[in-house]
Amino acid sequence: MHRLFLLRWLKIAVSQTIVVKIGTSSLTQGSTGTLALATLGNLVETLSSLRQQGQRLVLVSSGAVGVGCQRLGLTERPQNLATRQAVAAVGQGRLMRLYDDLFSVLGQPIAQVLLTREDLSERHRYMNILNTLTELLHLGIIPIVNENDTVAVEELRFGDNDTLSALLASLLGANWLILLTDVDRLYASDPRHDPQAQPIPLVNRVADLESLGVRVGTAGSGWGTGGMVTKITAARMATAAGVRTVITEGQQPQHLHKILAGELIGTHFLPHPQPVRARKRWLTHGLVPVGRLVVDAGAVRAIQTQGKSLLAAGIVAVEGEFPAQSAVQVVSGAGEEIARGLVNYNSDELRQIQGCRSEAIAERLGYGGPETVIHRDNLGVMEIT
Ligand SMILES: Nc1ncnc2c1ncn2[C@@H]1O[C@H](COP(=O)(O)OP(=O)(O)O)[C@@H](O)[C@H]1O
Numbered sequence: 560m561h562r563l564f565l566l567r568w569l570k571i572a573v574s575q576t577i578v579v580k581i582g583t584s585s586l587t588q589g590s591t592g593t594l595a596l597a598t599l600g601n602l603v604e605t606l607s608s609l610r611q612q613g614q615r616l617v618l619v620s621s622g623a624v625g626v627g628c629q630r631l632g633l634t635e636r637p638q639n640l641a642t643r644q645a646v647a648a649v650g651q652g653r654l655m656r657l658y659d660d661l662f663s664v665l666g667q668p669i670a671q672v673l674l675t676r677e678d679l680s681e682r683h684r685y686m687n688i689l690n691t692l693t694e695l696l697h698l699g700i701i702p703i704v705n706e707n708d709t710v711a712v713e714e715l716r717f718g719d720n721d722t723l724s725a726l727l728a729s730l731l732g733a734n735w736l737i738l739l740t741d742v743d744r745l746y747a748s749d750p751r752h753d754p755q756a757q758p759i760p761l762v763n764r765v766a767d768l769e770s771l772g773v774r775v776g777t778a779g780s781g782w783g784t785g786g787m788v789t790k791i792t793a794a795r796m797a798t799a800a801g802v803r804t805v806i807t808e809g810q811q812p813q814h815l816h817k818i819l820a821g822e823l824i825g826t827h828f829l830p831h832p833q834p835v836r837a838r839k840r841w842l843t844h845g846l847v848p849v850g851r852l853v854v855d856a857g858a859v860r861a862i863q864t865q866g867k868s869l870l871a872a873g874i875v876a877v878e879g880e881f882p883a884q885s886a887v888q889v890v891s892g893a894g895e896e897i898a899r900g901l902v903n904y905n906s907d908e909l910r911q912i913q914g915c916r917s918e919a920i921a922e923r924l925g926y927g928g929p930e931t932v933i934h935r936d937n938l939g940v941m942e943i944t
Pocket residue numbers: 581582583584585739740741742744745746747748749750751773774775776777778779780781782783784785786787788
């Protein structure tokens with residue numbers, strides 16, 4: 560009895576939260592677009608065995624569009640949104656059926672979770688998703704997540720599952736984000752076009768990639784979307800949240816055992832030593848902005864280096880039409896996004912009070928209002944990682 564308790568306690572103590580994302584390019588055979596069954600089987604075995612060891616796993620799986628195309632005999636990814644949405648509706652069901660069959664052989668329960676950008680942009684929905692995922696993990700289930708392509712409208716799409724997986728890893732406070740793709744790691748330039756490109760095994764800070772001259776392509780291979788660019792964005796978001804991120808080969812999912820044991824397989828991005836707090840992460844990456852506030856150099860300094868609120872005095876221009884409490888981008892005069900947050904005034908009011916000292920706001924508007932345009936608690940500063 561005592562030993563059983565100890566074993567259970569040890570399991571919890573070593574349990575890590577791991578978000579694994581697999582791209583279409585790994586799930587399908589490059590030339591024909593048919594499913595890569597060996598890879599899928601291998602992935603299912605690896606995840607089931609990690610789950611048996613007590614790890615908490617979330618699988619973000621692309622493939623709805625690719626599998627749907629294969630089912631319908633389409634030879635390339637449709638460009639038209641409505642067709643893509645229809646094709647995804649066909650493919651998602653088939654993909655989940657396959658996962659359920661394979662995981663069931665090993666007795667591992669799974670769940671389907673389909674998300675749109677909107678689900679993470681409203682605080683209560685975001686918290687609701689966190690609760691659902693936490694409960695699924697607590698029950699020993701592996702949630703299989705994808706973007707809800709069939710209902711997601713253009714302006715409220717993640718667009719790629721690299722970003723979605725990074726947001727989830729951040730939401731869950733995961734230990735690892737593993738991006739499985741069709742290259743074995745990041746290279747100094749696209750190895751498809753430059754066979755001599757140097758491999759990059761370890762990245763301390765994502766910001767270093769630029770100074771190292773690393774060039775990443777946006778073109779996905781065959782069925783993939785986003786290429787390496789979206790994986791680097793995902794690594795930036797996840798490492799800022801304290802999540803160690805790895806880009807590695809999808810054809811060898813069994814490498815996950817060695818990676819989690821500390822082997823430098825693929826490219827590892829180290830987590831930021833001082834991760835951004837959960838609410839700030841939601842503000843910077845969860846919100847979908849509907850307008851922009853251009854601010855002067857003083858406001859940039861106050862926000863970026865002193866963690867202050869945004870005051871009307873620092874605003875030089877207001878772009879877009881939006882009500883109070885909307886999400887907006889805060890950008891420098893040079894157009895660089897420095898923060899994202901929730902405004903206390905609507906766009907008309909902001910145009911009247913821009914450049915004005917806080918004490919003069921009531922006089923300008925004819926009624927009193929909050930001292931700050933965006934309070935620091937509602938302002939997420941973009942991380943420099
Ligand atoms: N610097 C780089 N290092 C490695 N791969 C790169 C780089 N730049 C572009 N790529 C390309 O990114 C592709 C992976 O992206 P993608 O096809 O979208 O994958 P997935 O379907 O797994 O999301 C690789 O096949 C590779 O050609």
